[in-house]
Amino acid sequence: MRYVKWTILVTFWILVAAFLHYTLPQHDIARITDTEVRRVDPGGNSWFWASADAGSDGTVSNRDVFFISVVRDGGSVMVYRNEDTGWGWPPYFKFDTSNLQAEAADLRSTAANPQWVVIKHYGWRNEFFTIFPNALSVRAVDGPDVRIFPWVNIVLLTLFAGAFWAIYIRWRRFRIARIDPVLENMGDGLDSVGDHFTRCRNRLRTWLRGWRQK
C-alpha cells in the first residue's frame, strides 16, 4: 500500500514539474542563422502546437508556421517555432508573431561575425515527436556571456508554492479536525462488527464441536 501511495505521489509531482518546465519561460543565448516558413500538419503531436494566428480561421488542419533556427552559445543548434498563443494556453497572450519574425530576421548573423541574442521561449524541442519550443521574444545582447536572472519564474514559482502550502495546511487541519475522527468512529464501528462476527463464529464452532463429541 505504501508503494502505491509513493508511486502516485511521485508520478503526480513529476507531471507537475514537467508541466511547469514546459509552460514557464526560459532564456537561450544564441545566434540566429535562419528564419523561414514551413507548412505543418500537426497530427499526434498537435498538443505541442499552438493555434492559428488570432483572428484567422482555426478550423483548417494544416497551416504555415514561422520558424527561427539558431546556433546556441555552446555550439548546439536549436529550432524554434514562432506562433501566436492568442487567448489560449499558455497565457502569454502573444499576438505579434509576424513582428517577432521580422525582428528575428533582422538579427540574423554568420559565425564569422556573430550577433548574439537572448531568445525567450517556452516549450520543448523533441525530435521524436517533431515538437519545437515557441519563441516569445528576441533581444540583441553584446556577447554570449550575459547573465539572465529569471525573475518571472522566481515570482511565479514562489506564488505557486505559497498557494499550494496555504491550501495544503488548511486541508490538513480540516482533515485532522473533521475527517479523521469520523474515520476513527467508522473504524471502531467496523471493529465492533468484526467482534460480533468473531463471537458468532466462535459460538458456531463450539456448537459444532459439541455435535462432534456426541
Next chain:
Amino acid sequence: MFAIARALAIGFLALSVVYICLWQYFRAGKRERLEHELDGQASKGERTQVIEAKMRDYTHLLKRRLILGVYILPLTLISVVIGLTNT
C-alpha cells in the same frame, strides 16, 4: 472574437469559483473569531446581535477587497502581460 469571448467566459467562471470559496472561507473564519472573542462576555441575545452587526461591516469590506483581488487584479495582470508581450 470568439476566442476572446471564450477566454473571458472560462476566466470569469474560474475566478467566480475562487471568489465563492474565498468568500465562504473568510466569512467562516471571521465569524469563528468573533464568537471566540465574545465567549462568556455577553448574554446570548446580545452576543448574536453584536456578531451580526460586526459581520455586516466585515462583509462590506470583504466584498470590496475580494472584487479587487479576485477580478480586477488578474484582469490588470493580463493587460500588463498583453502589453509586455506584444511590444
